[in-house]
Amino acid sequence: MGLFDTLFHRPNLEEGLQQWKATPGAVLLDVRTPAEYLGGHIPGAVNRPLDRLQVEDLPKEAPLFVYCLSGARSAQACQLLRRQGREAVNIGGIGGYRGTLER
Numbered sequence: 168m169g170l171f172d173t174l175f176h177r178p179n180l181e182e183g184l185q186q187w188k189a190t191p192g193a194v195l196l197d198v199r200t201p202a203e204y205l206g207g208h209i210p211g212a213v214n215r216p217l218d219r220l221q222v223e224d225l226p227k228e229a230p231l232f233v234y235c236l237s238g239a240r241s242a243q244a245c246q247l248l249r250r251q252g253r254e255a256v257n258i259g260g261i262g263g264y265r266g267t268l269e270r
Contacts, residue, residue, distance in 0.1 A: 178238055181265070183258025184209070187232040194225060196233045198244045199261075203236065207268030209261065217244050222251045231255040237262060 187193050197204055197212040204214040215224060217240045225231065231253060235241040237260040248255035 178257050178259030180259040180263035183232055190230050193230045193232055196231050198233055198235050198240050207270050209264060210269040220244055232258050234258050234261055236260050
């Protein structure tokens, strides 16, 4: 991967979801607001809004696959989680999701 690939790589939600499903014990983390989450979320996701994200609420050794609306909040959440020693992958924004939403 070159410099431009690194700088301009956008997470692919569908690929991230495949990785989440293939990773034993992984958590799919939705960091949108509770209202956004209730409006429709990816089945299996747990909601921990970015502004109230507490690492203690999440299984200690679980890899975290994080999404939001556009990918910006999930990127911030991943930075926070990694600083706290967690394995976190930004899979982007729900706008790229083509499946059925759970309400």
